[in-house]
Amino acid sequence: MVDSKQQWKAWLYLAPAIVLLLIFTVWPIINTVRISFLEGYNAMSAVNGAHFKFGFGNFKKVVEYRGFATCLKNTMLLCVLTVPISTFLALLIAVCLNSIKPLNRLLQTIYFLPYVTNSIAIGMVFAAMFKIVGFSVEGIEQSTSLGIVNNILAVFGAGPVNWMNQGSSYGANIAVMTIYIVWNALPFKILILLGGLQSVNKQYYDAAKVDGTSKVRVFFRITVPLLSPMIAYVVITGFIGGFKEYTSIIGLFGENMGPVGSGADKPLNTMVGFIYDSIELHQGRAGAAALILFGIILVVTLLNLYVSKKRVHY
Amino acid sequence: MANETMMEKDMQKVTAKQRVIRIISLVLVYAFLILMALIVLFPFYWMLNSSLKSLEEYRWSIPSLFPHKLRFVNYVTAFKAESLSVSLGQLFVNTAYVGIVSTILSLVVTVLSAFAFARLEFKGKNILFAGLLATMMIPGELFTITNYTTVYRFGWTNTFIVLIVPFLVSVFYIYLLRQNFLQIPNELYLAAKVDGTSDIKYLWKVMIPLSLPTLISITILKMMGAWNSYIWPRLVANDGAHSLITNGLRNAFTDTAGDIDYPVQMAAVALVSLPLFLVFIFLRKYIMKGVSRSGIKG
Structure with a gap:
């Protein structure tokens, strides 16, 4: 029975949350959708009573804008590279971790460390590891550090590579970003996959052992299918995270979103970066870009769910 | 044979x-x-x-795997950092203030709402809860665009309020805590009602102690969020006095010629990373539990 005293008590307890959600969550959803369909919307002129035409102008502007294509390409490329690499590595590490006893806890803790970091701060450390540091006094090159990554490569007789200094190639820049993002994404994936492995019924493995099934076969025929719900989960969250990549690139390259002295304007910018660049002066355009981002994430997630429905066991 | x-x-x-x-x-x-x-x-x-190296040693073409002379002074330099509009120490204080205040307020709001959803009966409860969960699918950037103009209209820019209030309510935390509250048998609540215990007292004496692990997870995730936030403070609180640690860090330690004093920069990075590591070492269990259920960074 719902008594009226409980009714108003419940609404009283919910009041602070509801008021805040109305202002900062519900209203933004309505308003952002609204302004993205008002051509050339700008909050400043809106306050001064300007009127904006309803239409798809903002979306058209966003898609036609040259910088947007770059952002979309960078974001897609990072997703396509980092999600498979980090998922595969995390799966391998989780399976190995699950098969050992000594050192297990210590290794688990170590693998989780990248999670508890500040993505800007550690991005700066990665930049320091990849960057060539040199300086010239009156035209004479002084002692130069190639960066520890190039030093390590030299041990194997490779390199040096201009990873992210002036004049570095797009491929090298993407490689640095991929390495950093994978490093950053591993802890969460390992945690989820390891949790999944620990709940897998040991009987399947015992049966395989009796049959003398090879380790590789066991991995692909038992471990992967049984883990498939967790794999689907880390792939989906990985894609969502990948589409929102932004601060890690600021950590590596700074607010220029590109190597120092590169001619292009923010050559390594991403979708989220594009939204934040237009937020101060072109809110309509930012809203349109955010809706496009939401649409892409939705489509990719649904696609993933569709594939995993066919593939995921249980 | x-x-x-x-x-x-x-x-x-x-x-x-x-x-x-x-x-x-x-x-x-x-x-x-x-x-x-x-x-x-x-x-x-x-x-x-x-x-811990000197800039000269940092530039060696064959890097030293351990500093020849430990230069702890880099940490002092980083802490005083002239290239920052405010000192790193002030940024620490700002960030800690925002983190602590927003965590406490957020916990109060979350506990009250989770209690209402888990224990009280009211019209439209299920629809409201489903509606809240649906908002979790929407990318945060969509909110930020309108919130940016909203806080300008409120005149909140360059205050601590703007860093605390807009993110006070997290639907995910309410959901997490509600699930936890639901596991506590309803009989306890009814018995407390018979004894004439007030809701608040019941919450304080029974519900909160029983769901402490979840509350600790929420606290840590929220604090980490404050420590790592970068985009929002840069947009709405960029006057220095209200800057947070990550914003200060990114743009410092580059001199006018564009040369970076890497050892000092790395010392600053280490100083910023240290609190997170300390928290992790002491509260490892809660962090890993919270993260495995959240799936979102920060």
């Missing part, structure tokens, strides 16, 4: 072979895991190593 001993020998051979394979694969597994662990740890080692 002879046949049998032959078979036995075969069996022994097989088990010996199996044992060798098992040992080899174990060695390979450990080699792989330790190699990966070293790769994961390397940036931290390099950060500490670089932070």
Whole structure:
């Protein structure tokens, strides 16, 4: 029975949350959708009573804008590279971790460390590891550090590579970003996959052992299918995270979103970066870009769910 | 008879072979895991190593794996940092203030709402809860665009309010805590009602102690969020006095010629990273539990 005293008590307890959600969550959803369909919307002129035409102008502007294509390409490329690499590595590490006893806890803790970091701060450390540091006094090159990554490569007789200094190639820049993002994404994936492995019924493995099934076969025929719900989960969250990549690139390259002295304007910018660049002066355009981002994430997630429905066991 | 001993020998051979394979694969597994662990740890080692060098030693073409002379003074320089509009110490204080205040307020709001959803009956409860969960699918950037203009209209820019209030309510935390509250048997609540205990007292004496692990997870995730927030403060609180640690960090330690004093920069990075590590070491269990249920960074 719902008594009226409980009714108003419940609404009283919910009041602070509801008021805040109305202002900062519900209203933004309505308003952002609204302004993205008002051509050339700008909050400043809106306050001064300007009127904006309803239409798809903002979306058209966003898609036609040259910088947007770059952002979309960078974001897609990072997703396509980092999600498979980090998922595969995390799966391998989780399976190995699950098969050992000594050192297990210590290794688990170590693998989780990248999670508890500040993505800007550690991005700066990665930049320091990849960057060539040199300086010239009156035209004479002084002692130069190639960066520890190039030093390590030299041990194997490779390199040096201009990873992210002036004049570095797009491929090298993407490689640095991929390495950093994978490093950053591993802890969460390992945690989820390891949790999944620990709940897998040991009987399947015992049966395989009796049959003398090879380790590789066991991995692909038992471990992967049984883990498939967790794999689907880390792939989906990985894609969502990948589409929102932004601060890690600021950590590596700074607010220029590109190597120092590169001619292009923010050559390594991403979708989220594009939204934040237009937020101060072109809110309509930012809203349109955010809706496009939401649409892409939705489509990719649904696609993933569709594939995993066919593939995921249980 | 002879046949049998032959078979036995075969069996022994097989088990010996199996044992060798098992040992080899174990060695390979450990080699792989330790190699990966070293790769994961390397940036931290390099950060500490670089932070204790002089700039001259940092530029050596063959890098030293351990600083020749430990220059702890880099940390002092980083803390005073002239290139920052406010000192790193002030940024620490700002960030801690925002983190603590927003965590406490957020916990109060979350506990009250989770209690209403878990224990009280009211019209439209399920629809409201489903509606809240639906908002979790929407990317945060969509909110930020309108919130940016909203806080300008409120005149909140360059205050601490703007860093605290808009993110006070997290639907995810309400959901997490509600699930936890639901596990506490309803009989306890009814018994407390019979005894004439007030809701608040019941919450304080029964619900909160029983769901402490979840509350600790929420606290840590919220604090980490404040420590790592970068985009929102840059947009709405960029006057220096209200800047947070990450904003200060990114743009500092570059002199006018564009040369970066890497050792000092690395010292600052280490200083910023340290609190997170301390929290992690002491509260490892809660963090990992919270993260495995959240799936979102920060």
